[in-house]
Amino acid sequence: MSTDLDPELSASLQARADAGSPIDPEPLLSAAVARGQRIRTRRRTATAALAVATLAALAATTALLPRQHPDTSMEPAPASTGPRNVNLAKLPEAAGQPGATVRPDLVGTDPGVLHFSVDALAAASWRVVWSAEPGVEIAEVQRTDFRTYLAVAQARSKLPAPPLFFSGGPGLVLSAPVQTSVAGRAATVRTSDLYPDHGGPSRLYVFEWEPVNGLWARFEVWTSGGQQRALQILDQVRFDQARRCVLPIRLGYLPPGATVPDCAVDFSYGAPDLLSFGNLTVIDNKRRLSIQAEGSWPGSGEYPRPLKAGPYQVYADPNGRMWTILAKGLFITASTGAGKNSLTQAEVFRILAGIRIADQVGNPATW
Amino acid sequence: MTFEEYVLARGVALVRFARLLTGDEHQAEDLVQDVLARAYVRWRRVGGVDRPDLYVRQMLINAHRSWRRRLTNREIAVAAVADRPTGRDAAAESAERDALWRLIRQLSPRQRTVIVLRYYEDYDDATIAELLQCSPGTVRTQAKRAREKLQRLQTDLYAPTGDHR
Numbered sequence: 001m002s003t004d005l006d007p008e009l010s011a012s013l014q015a016r017a018d019a020g021s022p023i024d025p026e027p028l029l030s031a032a033v034a035r036g037q038r039i040r041t042r043r044r045t046a047t048a049a050l051a052v053a054t055l056a057a058l059a060a061t062t063a064l065l066p067r068q069h070p071d072t073s074m075e076p077a078p079a080s081t082g083p084r085n086v087n088l089a090k091l092p093e094a095a096g097q098p099g100a101t102v103r104p105d106l107v108g109t110d111p112g113v114l115h116f117s118v119d120a121l122a123a124a125s126w127r128v129v130w131s132a133e134p135g136v137e138i139a140e141v142q143r144t145d146f147r148t149y150l151a152v153a154q155a156r157s158k159l160p161a162p163p164l165f166f167s168g169g170p171g172l173v174l175s176a177p178v179q180t181s182v183a184g185r186a187a188t189v190r191t192s193d194l195y196p197d198h199g200g201p202s203r204l205y206v207f208e209w210e211p212v213n214g215l216w217a218r219f220e221v222w223t224s225g226g227q228q229r230a231l232q233i234l235d236q237v238r239f240d241q242a243r244r245c246v247l248p249i250r251l252g253y254l255p256p257g258a259t260v261p262d263c264a265v266d267f268s269y270g271a272p273d274l275l276s277f278g279n280l281t282v283i284d285n286k287r288r289l290s291i292q293a294e295g296s297w298p299g300s301g302e303y304p305r306p307l308k309a310g311p312y313q314v315y316a317d318p319n320g321r322m323w324t325i326l327a328k329g330l331f332i333t334a335s336t337g338a339g340k341n342s343l344t345q346a347e348v349f350r351i352l353a354g355i356r357i358a359d360q361v362g363n364p365a366t367w
Numbered sequence: 368m369t370f371e372e373y374v375l376a377r378g379v380a381l382v383r384f385a386r387l388l389t390g391d392e393h394q395a396e397d398l399v400q401d402v403l404a405r406a407y408v409r410w411r412r413v414g415g416v417d418r419p420d421l422y423v424r425q426m427l428i429n430a431h432r433s434w435r436r437r438l439t440n441r442e443i444a445v446a447a448v449a450d451r452p453t454g455r456d457a458a459a460e461s462a463e464r465d466a467l468w469r470l471i472r473q474l475s476p477r478q479r480t481v482i483v484l485r486y487y488e489d490y491d492d493a494t495i496a497e498l499l500q501c502s503p504g505t506v507r508t509q510a511k512r513a514r515e516k517l518q519r520l521q522t523d524l525y526a527p528t529g530d531h532r
Contacts, residue, residue, distance in 0.1 A: 005514055005521075006486065012467040013487035017383035020392040025378035029371060031400045036407030266411070277411050292411055333412065 085124040085143050088267045090243075092365045097242035100137075100152055104215035107154050108135040111263040114243045116152060120236035122267075131264035132245050136160065146202075146223040146233060156216045159208070174206060180227075182209045182219075182234060189227065205230040211239050246367040247278035249293050249332060253354030255347060258284040265364075282343075282351060287336070289343050289351065294331045310353025316345070323348060328357050368419065370410040374403060377420055381427065387483045388431045390472055402426045424488075425498050428480060470520045478513035485510055 091114070100107050100115035107115050111132040118139045122128040127142040135158040141148045153159050177188035187209030202224045211217055219237065221230045245263035254260070259282075266277035282289040307314045312325045321342060325332040334352055336342040343351075360366040368376075378399070385395035406413050406423055416422050471479055477499070484495045485506075492503040492510075499506065 005517060008464070008467055009471070009482060009486040009517075012464040012471065013387055013483060015464045016468045017386050017487060020386060023379045023382045023396075025375050028378045028382070028396070028400065028403065029374040032374060032403035032407055033370075035400060035404030039404055039408050264411075279411060290415060294409075294411075335412065335415075 085126055085145075088122055088125055088128050089364050090119050090122065091130055091265065092244045092246065092367070094242035094244045097244075099238065099240035099242055100215050101212045101239040104154060104212055107152055107215060108132070108137055108158065111261055112245055114139070114245050115239070116150070117238040117241040117243055118148070118150065118236070119243075120238070121148060121233065127266070127268040129264065129266045130243070130245055131262070133262040146221055146225075146229075148222075148233060149220040150217065150237060152215060152217045152239075154214060154216070156208075156210075159216055159218045174204075177208075180207070182207055182231065183211070185209050185211060207231075207234060215239075244367075246364060247280065247293050248328075248330060248358040248361040248364075248367050249278070249280075249291070250356045250358075251280065251282070251291070251351060251354060252356050253351055254282060255284050255351070258282050284343065284347075287341050287343050289334055289336045289348060291351070291355075292333045292335075294333065307349075309349035310355075312352060312355070314349065314352060320345070323352065325352060325355070328361050330357060330361055332357075368414055370407050370414065373410075373414065373419060373423075377423070378403070381423065384424065384483070384488065385427060385431070387487055388427070388480060398427065398431060402430050405430075421494070421498065425500075428498060431480075432476070467517075467521075470517050473520060474513050474516060478509050478516070481506055481509040482513050 094113050097113050097115070098106070099117075103115070106113070111134075114130055114132055114137050116137065116139070118128070118141055121141040121143075125141050125143040127140070129138075129140040131138045135155075136151055136153045138149070138151045138160075140150075151159050174190040174192050177190050180187050180189045187207050189208075190206045192204040192206075202222045203226075205221050205223070205227060207217075207219045207221075207230075209217060217239075219234050221233050223229050223233065225232075245265060247263070247265060251260065260280050261283055262279070262281050264277075264279040278293040280291045282291065307316055307323075309323075309325070312327055315324045315326075316322075321337075322333060322335040323345075324334075332352075332355065334348055336348060358367045381399045381403075382395055385398045386392060389395045389398060402423065406426060413419050413422050471482060474482065480499065481495060484490045484498060485492075490498070492506045495506045496503040
């Protein structure tokens with residue numbers, strides 16, 4: 001027996017961890033997503049019950065909210081436990097705002113406006129994410145038959161590095177760019193076959209082109225329908241329209257000099273009402289405060305100390321950097337960075353106290 | 368990093384880690400699925416922290432602790448399943464590793480977690496302390512006691528049994 005235990009321990013643990021059946025991350029991902037969707041559904045039910053019990057007026061409002069209607073025309077047939085395509089919420093039109101092809105110089109300049117629309121793709125999907133940050137605007141649409149990811153920017157260098165959707169996936173290799181065209185404009189396309197989709201083998205197509213001078217776009221699509229199908233899907237993106245990037249909350253107070261440079265809204269099947277998630281970031285010099293509005297309870301039993309910030313009861317996480325509000329069926333969480341990048345609790349509470357929640361949290365047109 | 372990216376990149380490592388926590392292949396996959404499902408629900412927060420992988424591992428450790436408590440309450444015995452020898456264990460060169468693993472299984476759950484984090488994941492004491500929500504001093508104490516116990520068990524295991532001959 002060796003007297004040096006350390007290498008023996010490492011070797012023994014390594015051998016034990018490696019023993020057993022090979023591990024495939026794809027089924028793990030599918031199962032986790034399916035379970036996660038069920039959790040969200042349960043929380044939606046619990047949240048609705050709480051709202052009915054405590055806020056009769058809100059319950060009456062909730063009854064008037066638009067409901068999601070399954071779209072049975074999508075292929076393949078949805079699995080009973082997996083996500084399915086539904087009629088997800090749409091962001092409101094940005095009245096008076098031009099689309100990206102009309103004013104490419106405005107793209108990426110205002111986190112409150114997205115200078116394109118993917119409504120046609122999102123009409124029957126299980127997840128749509130819109131986001132805007134300095135220099136780039138992004139939309140992601142996930143459906144049971146394909147997935148897409150779009151980024152637009154004024155300069156090619158501002159586009160996030162491809163591939164956007166599975167950028168962290170192990171071993172994803174894109175082909176060399178091949179010349180093609182998109183809507184009559186010169187473009188490149190790259191492909192990858194690494195990840196088969198659930199409904200059969202899919203290929204990733206990454207198109208990059210300049211829809212008009214001064215506007216760059218990258219569009220990724222996973223589809224089993226070939227490049228022609230990929231282009232048909234791309235053709236449903238509208239660059240001549242604009243949408244407002246909005247959340248059911250607004251910040252009524254910002255510290256002097258602070259800015260909100262980004263916006264993200266996530267609608268997904270299984271989310272309570274319509275909103276799955278929304279995020280704003282307050283930047284005060286180099287200090288950051290992320291404010292998230294979720295339609296589902298992000299945890300339970302973790303916030304033992306109710307405090308007050310303006311009209312809201314705030315639950316402080318023991319880590320001292322996260323605060324949660326439950327109001328109007330929304331779970332609003334503020335989290336700040338560590339150390340010198342953090343705001344104080346007093347500063348955070350001033351911001352939280354100024355939050356205004358939309359009257360109809362389930363109706364983006366009113367946000 | 369999206370949830371999908373994370374699971375595809377780190378899911379295998381999580382299951383391996385869970386195998387060492389639970390000692391059971393099937394429990395490990397179930398535990399990881401359970402934790403990932405909860406991570407999925409709150410991914411915008413999890414994915415936004417400095418080290419999401421560490422955060423998920425902390426969820427895994429906490430979930431395992433909770434599972435263990437529930438299993439204990441329901442008096443479900445699971446430990447024996449993990450110790451059945453495999454073909455790999457039966458090989459002569461791995462016999463000693465297998466024996467050591469059986470000794471590791473005799474450690475208290477907290478000591479075993481410290482040993483796994485230190486000798487399998489190769490985390491430093493500060494990171495282990497963060498994961499276990501205790502002080503680095505406590506980690507060092509737990510590791511020291513675990514090593515002492517393992518050495519004692521090894522001594523017992525390999526001690527001559529002359530009294531019976």
